[in-house]
Amino acid sequence: MTQPFRLGAGGLIDRSRTLHFTFDGKPYTGHPGDTLASALLAHGTRLFGRSFKYHRPRGVLTAGSEEPNALVTLRSGARAEPNTRATTAELFDGLEASSQNRWPSLKFDLMAVNQLASPLFVAGFYYKTFMWPAKAWEKLYEPLIRRAAGLGALSGLEDPDTYEHDHAFCDLLVVGAGPAGLTAALDAARSGLSVVLADEAPLAGGLLLAEQVSIGGQSGADWAAATLAELASYPSLRILPRTTVFGRFDDGEHGAIERVADHLPIPLPGQPRQRLWKIVARRTILATGATERPIVFDGNDRPGVMLASAVSTYLNRYGVAPGHRAVVFTACDSGWQTAADLLATGVALAAVIDARGQAPASLIAPIRAAGVPVLLGGQVVAAKGSPLRAVIARDASGAEQRFAADLLAVAGGWNPQVALAAHLGHRPDWREGIAAYALGEGPGDLAAVGAADGVYGLAGALASGRAAAQAATQALGQSAALPPLPLAEDAPHAVSPVWASGPCRGKAFVDFQHDVTASDVTLAVQEGFTSVEHLKRYTTLGMATDQGRVGQVNGHGLLAAATGRTLAETGTIRARPPVVPVAIGAFGGHHRGRHFRPTRHTASHGWAAERGAVFVDVGQWKRAQWYPQPGETHWRQSVDREVNATRNGVGLCDVSTLGKIELIGPDVGTLLDRLYINLFSTLTVGKARYGLMLREDGIAMDDGTVTRFAPNRWFMTTTTANAARVMQHIDFARQVLWPYLDVQAASVTEQWATFSIAGPKARDLLRAALPEVDVSNEALPYMGATTLHWRGYAARLYRLSFSGELAYEISVPAAQGDALVRHLFAVGAPFGLTPYGTEALGVMRIEKGHPAGNELNGWTTAADLGLGRMASKKKDFIGRVMAQRPAMVDPARPRLVGLVPVDGVSAIRAGGHLLAPGAAPVAASDEGYVSSACYSPTLGHPIALAMLARGAGRHGETIIVHDPVRGGDVLARVVDPVFFDPAGERLRG
Amino acid sequence: MRIPCPFCGSRDSREFVTRGDAAPTRPDSEEGMFAYVYLRDNPAGALEEWWYHAQGCRQWLRVSRNTRTHQVSGAILACKGGAA
Numbered sequence A: 001m002t003q004p005f006r007l008g009a010g011g012l013i014d015r016s017r018t019l020h021f022t023f024d025g026k027p028y029t030g031h032p033g034d035t036l037a038s039a040l041l042a043h044g045t046r047l048f049g050r051s052f053k054y055h056r057p058r059g060v061l062t063a064g065s066e067e068p069n070a071l072v073t074l075r076s077g078a079r080a081e082p083n084t085r086a087t088t089a090e091l092f093d094g095l096e097a098s099s100q101n102r103w104p105s106l107k108f109d110l111m112a113v114n115q116l117a118s119p120l121f122v123a124g125f126y127y128k129t130f131m132w133p134a135k136a137w138e139k140l141y142e143p144l145i146r147r148a149a150g151l152g153a154l155s156g157l158e159d160p161d162t163y164e165h166d167h168a169f170c171d172l173l174v175v176g177a178g179p180a181g182l183t184a185a186l187d188a189a190r191s192g193l194s195v196v197l198a199d200e201a202p203l204a205g206g207l208l209l210a211e212q213v214s215i216g217g218q219s220g221a222d223w224a225a226a227t228l229a230e231l232a233s234y235p236s237l238r239i240l241p242r243t244t245v246f247g248r249f250d251d252g253e254h255g256a257i258e259r260v261a262d263h264l265p266i267p268l269p270g271q272p273r274q275r276l277w278k279i280v281a282r283r284t285i286l287a288t289g290a291t292e293r294p295i296v297f298d299g300n301d302r303p304g305v306m307l308a309s310a311v312s313t314y315l316n317r318y319g320v321a322p323g324h325r326a327v328v329f330t331a332c333d334s335g336w337q338t339a340a341d342l343l344a345t346g347v348a349l350a351a352v353i354d355a356r357g358q359a360p361a362s363l364i365a366p367i368r369a370a371g372v373p374v375l376l377g378g379q380v381v382a383a384k385g386s387p388l389r390a391v392i393a394r395d396a397s398g399a400e401q402r403f404a405a406d407l408l409a410v411a412g413g414w415n416p417q418v419a420l421a422a423h424l425g426h427r428p429d430w431r432e433g434i435a436a437y438a439l440g441e442g443p444g445d446l447a448a449v450g451a452a453d454g455v456y457g458l459a460g461a462l463a464s465g466r467a468a469a470q471a472a473t474q475a476l477g478q479s480a481a482l483p484p485l486p487l488a489e490d491a492p493h494a495v496s497p498v499w500a501s502g503p504c505r506g507k508a509f510v511d512f513q514h515d516v517t518a519s520d521v522t523l524a525v526q527e528g529f530t531s532v533e534h535l536k537r538y539t540t541l542g543m544a545t546d547q548g549r550v551g552q553v554n555g556h557g558l559l560a561a562a563t564g565r566t567l568a569e570t571g572t573i574r575a576r577p578p579v580v581p582v583a584i585g586a587f588g589g590h591h592r593g594r595h596f597r598p599t600r601h602t603a604s605h606g607w608a609a610e611r612g613a614v615f616v617d618v619g620q621w622k623r624a625q626w627y628p629q630p631g632e633t634h635w636r637q638s639v640d641r642e643v644n645a646t647r648n649g650v651g652l653c654d655v656s657t658l659g660k661i662e663l664i665g666p667d668v669g670t671l672l673d674r675l676y677i678n679l680f681s682t683l684t685v686g687k688a689r690y691g692l693m694l695r696e697d698g699i700a701m702d703d704g705t706v707t708r709f710a711p712n713r714w715f716m717t718t719t720t721a722n723a724a725r726v727m728q729h730i731d732f733a734r735q736v737l738w739p740y741l742d743v744q745a746a747s748v749t750e751q752w753a754t755f756s757i758a759g760p761k762a763r764d765l766l767r768a769a770l771p772e773v774d775v776s777n778e779a780l781p782y783m784g785a786t787t788l789h790w791r792g793y794a795a796r797l798y799r800l801s802f803s804g805e806l807a808y809e810i811s812v813p814a815a816q817g818d819a820l821v822r823h824l825f826a827v828g829a830p831f832g833l834t835p836y837g838t839e840a841l842g843v844m845r846i847e848k849g850h851p852a853g854n855e856l857n858g859w860t861t862a863a864d865l866g867l868g869r870m871a872s873k874k875k876d877f878i879g880r881v882m883a884q885r886p887a888m889v890d891p892a893r894p895r896l897v898g899l900v901p902v903d904g905v906s907a908i909r910a911g912g913h914l915l916a917p918g919a920a921p922v923a924a925s926d927e928g929y930v931s932s933a934c935y936s937p938t939l940g941h942p943i944a945l946a947m948l949a950r951g952a953g954r955h956g957e958t959i960i961v962h963d964p965v966r967g968g969d970v971l972a973r974v975v976d977p978v979f980f981d982p983a984g985e986r987l988r989g
Numbered sequence B: 001m002r003i004p005c006p007f008c009g010s011r012d013s014r015e016f017v018t019r020g021d022a023a024p025t026r027p028d029s030e031e032g033m034f035a036y037v038y039l040r041d042n043p044a045g046a047l048e049e050w051w052y053h054a055q056g057c058r059q060w061l062r063v064s065r066n067t068r069t070h071q072v073s074g075a076i077l078a079c080k081g082g083a084a
Helices: A036-042 A110-115 A136-148 A179-190 A206-210 A220-232 A308-316 A334-344 A361-369 A458-475 A518-526 A532-539 A552-563 A584-588 A605-610 A635-648 A668-675 A723-737 A762-769 A814-831 A838-847 B033-038
Strands: A019-023 A026-030 A071-074 A081-085 A095-099 A163-175 A195-198 A237-240 A243-248 A253-258 A274-286 A290-292 A305-307 A325-330 A348-354 A374-376 A379-384 A390-394 A400-404 A407-411 A414-416 A429-431 A436-438 A446-448 A509-511 A614-618 A621-626 A651-654 A660-664 A687-694 A700-710 A713-717 A744-747 A752-758 A785-790 A793-798 A807-813 A894-901 A913-915 A928-936 A941-949 A958-962 A970-975 B002-005 B009-012 B017-021 B046-052 B060-066 B072-077
Touching: A019 A036, A026 A036, A163 A179, A163 A458, A163 A584, A179 A195, A179 A206, A179 A220, A179 A458, A195 A243, A195 A274, A206 A220, A206 A308, A220 A237, A243 A274, A274 A458, A274 A584, A290 A308, A305 A308, A308 A325, A308 A334, A308 A407, A325 A334, A325 A390, A334 A348, A334 A361, A334 A407, A348 A390, A348 A400, A361 A374, A379 A407, A414 A436, A436 A552, A446 A458, A509 A518, A509 A552, A518 A532, A518 A552, A532 A552, A605 A814, A621 A635, A621 A838, A635 A651, A635 A838, A635 A928, A651 A814, A651 A838, A660 A668, A660 A723, A668 A713, A668 A723, A700 A723, A700 A785, A700 A793, A723 A744, A723 B046, A723 B060, A752 A762, A752 A814, A762 A807, A762 A814, A807 A814, A838 A928, A838 A941, A894 A928, A913 A928, A913 A941, A941 A958, B002 B060, B002 B072
Parallel strands: A019 A095, A163 A195, A163 A274, A195 A237, A274 A446, A305 A407, A325 A348, A325 A407, A348 A374
Antiparallel strands: A019 A026, A071 A081, A071 A095, A243 A253, A253 A274, A290 A414, A379 A390, A390 A400, A429 A436, A614 A621, A651 A752, A660 A713, A660 A744, A687 A700, A700 A713, A752 A807, A785 A793, A793 A807, A894 A941, A894 A970, A913 A958, A928 A941, A958 A970, B002 B009, B017 B046, B046 B060, B060 B072
């Protein structure tokens, strides 16, 4: 297989090895060191894709990550990755690539018909079209647009690769390993700073690899490699190749994406595909270089029109001629270097057209001497042919000339890449001398060097890298004696601002990726979108994956001309992160699937899983919801059985997930008095008390039980959901509000495993399980507590009941929880001990009218929940004052009630709203809502808890439970919320 | 964003929970309670605010931050004199 455009020699490629790859199913060859673009260009491939809006045939424009045209889908199957730039995709053996945005084929794309309708598709067309008739939007327009829109397609399959997150901390972050960056990094390392050096390319050197220059007597590429090797010898220096710093954030934080395995067919075993870095740097140096900009003229997007520095890169770095016969069109000195490179590699040079009236004689002379026509003060009027066949130009006198060419190298000048500085608000300013935007007064901890600061000469770049490193070193209090810089020369590098050329009547592109033309800019100005930010959004110029790195400044230039302003007055847009697209998978890291967030297991989890428990997520916890027995096919069977077994025998439930806080000190009682609505300082040792705490605005926040084990040793429980919030609340109270109180608090939620043992046979079971403990009613009355030892471990036993049955809670250190639950079930067999889950737990507390999370919903006060009388009048507490506001004590407020279906069988569902019978089902009739509902096996019918306006005085009334979402209104009777054993006799025996 | 915790050093802000303006002081009586619960100045510029090192030392910090520049200039422990 021949590569007709591969040069006979040269390039940083390994010609001794051949790689095989395919593009749109056709086989090709290349070499290690090639990119997909360089290898395809070596074969003479011109067509790489179709443009976004107009489906124009497109070829390679650049040689870097700013490429707007040659976007392909790399790989196939689950690893298929759309919108990959062929110019940076490193070639590997077996690479598969396919072109995008074309049907049925790249060469013959039916969607190219869009071009005929192009007058309809001008900037902002979507604000003016597809509006009539309104009904047509959903069924006709949107599906059509959805099919036509977008660029590239995702595989839709699960990503088989893994992604890592990592952190780095350094004195100095150097972004870019070109000549300026390498110099800065080396000087900093020599001065004893810790340095991170990141470059998006696999090899250091930046544009040195694209040019024929020498540094200190070596070729640029050799000098870069040698400098990198020297840098690697410093242990405090981390080199990150293939790494793009994509964002700069507060406090020295930078985001960077390391493409660990993008250049391999698949990652090595154990290797992540990419690594997302958070780099915290005390100082940052931007050595990100400058990107070349094009010139706007008719047909400037034709395959074969390429940026001049890209042409030089393909010639020098990849040993590829992007064409047989070239024209160079330049507005700056650097374009002449490309002309020289073309001559040196034997590509026919048809003409050099310089838009400026003059250029350095040293650059012109060798070109003229080779017999190449030179047009100073000339213009390119149009590029013809797809792919390129001819260039129409005008000389300084206005006479038209036609040059046959298949390659047009365009050099419109250079844009320093200082987007990272803009992320924290430092927009670049217009610098007249370099006809570009560059960093003005930057932040103190960031400096731009080399081409990124508009210093385009090589010697100047080295010097500016040194100066910035010196400044950073001094600022950080270090210093070192440094050897002299290697010898280098500044080539001529003057630039003139030439934004457009020729009439720009037809398709003269400003933003290639979004198909924004010069006439779109004119249209935007006509419609009043004259600020750079408005121009960007209205035309979508600069909003594609290249983020305007190629064409944005040309757009500014056209805008300035159209509005009669200078570039300085026009300004530039504020760049935002990320500088390049970053895969969502990289941001996710390992937080996928099971690892999206932590899973918390209680001590009995393994045991419960053995018993076949069905688990439910409660926050991050897994809690057993019910324990199905063989033969049970519906969850109601299991839950009803568990409730009955507990109320008639004895049941066990793992309640370890509730928050637990240990409180120690002489002032704990005082603190608790201020946090809870009821008194706690009066609680005696060996007793527990239920409490409710409010938010500062008077709304109920959380409830729980506090136990006093010793005069200065207390223990608090919270609901599962509020464990962290209450801990934070306690810490705020004792550290900020009342720091003079002598109180220590520690979260011990995970330290204890706690089981609830409930039912008439609970005491019998405990006597058998804990024979040394006196569990008589006298020794351990209701709301009493004691400490004990179980198998030598400190344990606690409480007489508490959430179910309304005779009940206890036993706590052991979490590591003993599994052993305890197995012990209890071994001992419990004769008593018919039954495990019950959160559903049965919920049924029993609803039967007893206990408020829980559904009622502590952020709207309810203590009085709403029927707990108003709990509030002590003898002391102040958080929320007391605000709970007394008129709207908070209004008797018309929703109040906790019970509901039963009038027909005795209809299920009442939580979320239903309460209406008076006959009232219209509108918001104005709303009298409340159902907060909790279940079937009560104890009573034999459905029940519910609800918040009903003026509910306390409405027991006996009928009310409609209206459920428009799920359908089926239910007629219900309002009753006392305590459905079962209202006197509480079962718990006190 | 990084918070300079006096115990733990400069830490990622993700370890913390923010509560807001530290200027209001909790009144002992009804007078001023509404303003304490609901009213905040929202200054453009220097702000002292409460941050809780939830995933670290669990201390409340009084952090000095500029709401315009996002610069965090310091933090003191609430319990060591930072409390209002």
